[in-house]
Amino acid sequence: MTDIAATASEFAAPEEAATVSAHTADASISIPHALRAEVRNLSFWYKEFQALKGIQLPIADRKVTALIGASGCGKSTLLRCFNRMHDLYAGNRYDGEIVLKPEGENIVSRSVDPILVRMRVGMVFQKPNPFPKSIYENVAAGLRIRGINKRSALDERVEQVLRQAALWNEVKDRLDSSAYDLSGGQQQRLCIARTLAPEPELILLDEPTSALDPIATAVIEELVDELRKNVTIIIVTHSMQQAARISDYCAFMHLGQLIEFGETEQMFTNPGNVKTQDYITGRFG
Amino acid sequence: MSVLLFLAAALSVVVTTSIVYILVSESWSFFATIPLWTFLTDTQWTPVFAEPRYGILPLLTATLWSAGIALVIAIPLGTILAVYLSEYARPAVRETIKPMLELLVAVPTVVYGYFALLFLTPLFKQFVPGLAGFNLLVPGIVLGIMTLPYIVSISEDAMRAVPGALREGAYALGMTRFQTAMRVIIPGAFSGITAAYVLGMSRAVGETMILAIAAGQNPNLTSDPREGAATITAYIVQMSMGDLPHGSLAYQTIFAAGLTLFVMTLVFNIIGFFLRRRFREVY
Numbered sequence: 001m002t003d004i005a006a007t008a009s010e011f012a013a014p015e016e017a018a019t020v021s022a023h024t025a026d027a028s029i030s031i032p033h034a035l036r037a038e039v040r041n042l043s044f045w046y047k048e049f050q051a052l053k054g055i056q057l058p059i060a061d062r063k064v065t066a067l068i069g070a071s072g073c074g075k076s077t078l079l080r081c082f083n084r085m086h087d088l089y090a091g092n093r094y095d096g097e098i099v100l101k102p103e104g105e106n107i108v109s110r111s112v113d114p115i116l117v118r119m120r121v122g123m124v125f126q127k128p129n130p131f132p133k134s135i136y137e138n139v140a141a142g143l144r145i146r147g148i149n150k151r152s153a154l155d156e157r158v159e160q161v162l163r164q165a166a167l168w169n170e171v172k173d174r175l176d177s178s179a180y181d182l183s184g185g186q187q188q189r190l191c192i193a194r195t196l197a198p199e200p201e202l203i204l205l206d207e208p209t210s211a212l213d214p215i216a217t218a219v220i221e222e223l224v225d226e227l228r229k230n231v232t233i234i235i236v237t238h239s240m241q242q243a244a245r246i247s248d249y250c251a252f253m254h255l256g257q258l259i260e261f262g263e264t265e266q267m268f269t270n271p272g273n274v275k276t277q278d279y280i281t282g283r284f285g
Numbered sequence: 286m287s288v289l290l291f292l293a294a295a296l297s298v299v300v301t302t303s304i305v306y307i308l309v310s311e312s313w314s315f316f317a318t319i320p321l322w323t324f325l326t327d328t329q330w331t332p333v334f335a336e337p338r339y340g341i342l343p344l345l346t347a348t349l350w351s352a353g354i355a356l357v358i359a360i361p362l363g364t365i366l367a368v369y370l371s372e373y374a375r376p377a378v379r380e381t382i383k384p385m386l387e388l389l390v391a392v393p394t395v396v397y398g399y400f401a402l403l404f405l406t407p408l409f410k411q412f413v414p415g416l417a418g419f420n421l422l423v424p425g426i427v428l429g430i431m432t433l434p435y436i437v438s439i440s441e442d443a444m445r446a447v448p449g450a451l452r453e454g455a456y457a458l459g460m461t462r463f464q465t466a467m468r469v470i471i472p473g474a475f476s477g478i479t480a481a482y483v484l485g486m487s488r489a490v491g492e493t494m495i496l497a498i499a500a501g502q503n504p505n506l507t508s509d510p511r512e513g514a515a516t517i518t519a520y521i522v523q524m525s526m527g528d529l530p531h532g533s534l535a536y537q538t539i540f541a542a543g544l545t546l547f548v549m550t551l552v553f554n555i556i557g558f559f560l561r562r563r564f565r566e567v568y
Contacts, residue, residue: 123457
């Protein structure tokens with residue numbers, strides 16, 4: 001309980017008080033009750049350019065949190081902080097904290113090995129990026145690097161997550177064929193299965209349906225709806241409808257700042273900030 | 286304009302076919318006199334002696350020894366270097382090392398040859414007992430160094446051409462750099478890496494000057510790389526410089542040896558082609 005109280009108080013008195021809306025301040029409504037992670041005063045620089053400015057954001061356990069905002073607002077940048085993807089490129093710098101609950105380790109701290117972070121936080125990308133291997137080996141890849149090589153254990157887990165990713169029936173007879181024989185939507189579900197296999201605590205989805213047709217998109221959205229029962233999901237999306245359909249909480253970002261955070265339903269029916277209102281009604285962005 | 290381009294393209298085809306034609310037709314008359322079986326199994330190669338023998342084996346084994354030594358060095362070293370440059374090195378390091386390595390290509394092979402004969406062989410004699418002045422070992426090693434830049438350059442290009450999205454996907458799963466390289470990048474670049482190996486092999490088998498200088502010109506069927514032995518290429522260059530009567534059997538041996546070389550490289554290329562088809566992982 002102390003955790004929640006602390007979060008609430010932090011949100012009641014954010015640094016950028018002027019830009020944060022009434023809803024965010026009204027902690028009793030919008031602050032989730034069980035947290036999987038929490039972003040505390042996070043700033044991020046690409047070399048000299050500051051892409052994130054003092055972000056405060058709670059991530060609810062086993063819920064879907066959507067990050068929305070216009071292109072260049074920093075939502076993908078924020079998402080990629082959760083698994084330290086920025087570490088792959090020189091000159092990037094984090095300041096502040098992202099803590100994973102319950103033990104509260106700051107995963108953007110320089111003393112934390114990014115590989116260990118990525119072992120706990122999975123990610124699905126904008127464009128499906130299966131490895132140039134068989135369907136089976138794609139799903140098994142994350143398990144193999146964690147030392148699971150026993151055929152029976154792999155078989156079992158591969159089937160389990162392919163079922164979870166709603167792909168099993170389509171691929172069960174051709175597990176050994178190349179992942180590139182699949183359609184775009186199937187490839188993306190394969191990537192989701194690959195991410196699910198090592199049982200991550202948190203899954204990051206970076207516009208996972210932007211390269212897919214409406215039908216494939218609907219399948220993925222259904223899948224996300226199913227997954228939230230067991231895993232925590234953060235999704236970046238360009239589509240307001242998608243955010244409204246599949247997320248429980250929603251964070252609106254603008255120019256590297258978090259403008260508004262709250263329950264999705266509330267934010268879409270009664271946004272607290274003019275900018276949020278303009279964005280979600282399509283007046284800009 | 287398109288006529289000009291067509292002529293340019295046609296020229297390369299014409300040149301290639303005429304080389305093959307001459308190789309085959311000159312060898313044809315050679316094999317009319319010397320049975321192919323004798324050519325492939327006789328253990329002596331003495332075409333200009335009073336009692337000539339025409340067994341390609343001594344030349345062939347020397348070629349295989351030197352090329353084999355070269356590849357045993359160049360393939361592992363080249364692959365490791367390529368992985369380092371493509372996956373580990375910072376851009377500044379890569380932009381320094383790669384041009385330097387590619388500069389090795391610009392070293393004339395005659396320089397490599399004398400480097401092997403006059404510098405490395407005396408050096409190696411100190412710790413390789415029984416190493417002859419002309420030998421297969423040292424030129425083989427130097428040949429490996431010469432082949433290295435081809436292998437590094439082409440396989441590194443292939444590794445870097447593997448899409449960044451695959452790399453990010455691998456890292457996002459929790460792979461280390463090494464795991465990413467071994468499990469995603471090398472399989473993804475396999476086609477280009479094989480092409481690099483095949484090219485390296487062809488270069489090593491066809492290399493002339495280093496072997497002619499440092500391995501000696503004496504056809505010698507040997508299983509000991511510390512001895513000197515003439516390779517196919519060394520023999521061809523030696524005979525071409527002599528004044529053999531045009532059309533004589535000794536003259537035709539040049540073409541028979543050349544054809545052997547051609548068939549060898551062709552076989553390597555075909556093997557490479559099937560390897561690529563079998564193991565390629567398309568992305």
